[in-house]
Amino acid sequence: MVGRAAPALSGWLGLPFSTWLVVLAYFTLTLGVALSIPFPSQIDELPHLSVIRSQFEHFQLFPEWSSYRQLEVDDLTRWSANPNYINHPSLYYALLAPLMAITASPLPFRIVNVLLSTGALTLIVLSVRRHFVEQAVPITPFAIITACFPKAALVGGMVNNDNLSALAGALLLAGMVGLPGAGWWIMAALAIAGWTKLTAFIALGAVAGTWLGLGWLRGDRRLTDRMILLAAFGILIGLLPYVVTWLRTGHLIWVNADIWRVPLDRRAHYDLAGFAGFFLRALVLKWPAAEGIYPFPLALLTLCLPLVLAAIGLRRPALRSIGLAYAVGLALLFGAHFLFGWRSFQALGDLTIMQVRYYNVLWPGIALAASAALAPLWTRQRWTAWVVLAVGLLPTMLGGMVIAAI
Structure with a gap:
């Protein structure tokens, strides 16, 4: 069921016209966000742009985050007295900083993020199309599901380092499905993830480590294989900013406690079980692009559907190794996310x-397994597959707009 796609592939770069329509629709949505949503959005845009400005004025490979401030909203060339709370490594900000020499307007920075986000989607789809034949992974449903991570198109039109993390996720999948120079793709993915965001580094490091470890257990790889060595080098590069922060502060990341601390008389009171219930319910309600747009049962359905499909898709032998690697990455990231949230609640309220x-960086693996589960329906009962895909569209920006119009 798996192998190199047939030489005679339809469409540009081997993608059918319908798949390019999905990519175009995604690009249009992200561009629409960039052009229409007032700056700053509520998803950390002003703090992110402020760090870009800081890196432009004084480049720091390992920033002293506690000294950073936020820009004035009405004059993005002036500093306010408000402290910044961004604590991510410097790569994303240093890459975008040269654009500050041209303009301080947020729109060009948003456009760069649109290109990063759309480029990640395009690389993911091209990589999967090259490796899997249509009968194993129907490419258009795969492109639709991949584009349907609810927050992807929304954040894709904003100044946010999640978009560079998404590109790192695309690079990792490209290496795992065997694009030429696969080891270098994996190394770059891990290095970029580490220098962009800790959550992305944890998730992608777990995926790559599990996938390579499974290959070693099967006897397909030796510990001295070039791909394993390149992946290890990528992890070492990605670890560097957290090692420096640990030596400086005793923690992997710096946290501006003054911003996140809730006064004692305003804090919620949860034990571990109560916090777990709050945590899970909040994730479900935040799943749609427009958070809270759907009642809990419907939001839960739209979240569980792709996960159930992915679990079904794991039964395909050709997907088992990659699918299990992403499952481990999902479990590890969720565990780290919950633990950090619990400790933050205990310490700061x-x-x-x-x-x-x-979780956007892990979505391509989930989409891959889910679309494989849809393959029989796509071949025999396409209308049923479209119904499933329509449910998957509900939590997206496009789904929200359709529901609002109705």
Whole structure:
């Protein structure tokens, strides 16, 4: 069922016209966000742009985050007295900083993010199309499901380092499905993830480590194989900013406690079980692009559907190794996310850590297994497959707009 796609592939770069329509629709949505949503959005845009400005004025490979401030909203060339709370490594900000020499307007920075996000989707689809034949993974449903991560198109039109994380996720999948120079793709993915965001590094490091480890257990790889060595080198590069932060602060990441600390008289009171219930419910309600748009049961359905499909798709032998690797990555990221949230709640009373967008880097693997589960329906009962895909569209920006119009 799996192998190199047939030489005679329809469409540009081997993708059918319908798949390019999906990519175009995604690009249009992200561009629409960039052009229409007032700056700054509520998803950390001003703090992110402020760090870009800081890196432009004074480049720091390992920033002293506690000294950073936020820009004035009405004059993005002036600094306010408001402290910044961004604590991510410097790569994303340093890459975008040269654009500040041209303009301080947020729109060009948003456009760069549109290109990063759309480029990640395009690379993912091209990689999967090259490796899997249509009968194993129907490419258009795969492109639709991949584009349907609810927060992807929304954040894709904003200034946010999640978009560079998404590109790192695309690079990892490209290496895992065997694009030429696969080891270098994996190394780049892990290095970029580490220098972009800790959640992305944890998730993608777990995926790559599990996938390579399964290959070693099967006897397909030796510990001295070039791909394993390149992946290990990528992890070492990605670890560097957290090692420096650990040596400076005793923690993997710096946290601006003054911003996130809730006064004692305003704190919620949860034991571990109560916090777990709050945590899970919040993730479900935050799943749609427009958070809280659907009642809990419907939001839960739209979240569980792709996960159930992915679990079914794991039964395909050709997908088992990749699918299991992403399952381990999902479990490890969820565990780290919950643990950090619980400790933050205990120490600060903070209940803002429940962010679904952290899981975007793992979505391509889930989409791959889910679309494989849909393959029989796509071949024999296409209308049923379209119904399933329509449910998957409900939590997206497009689905929300359709529901609002109705």
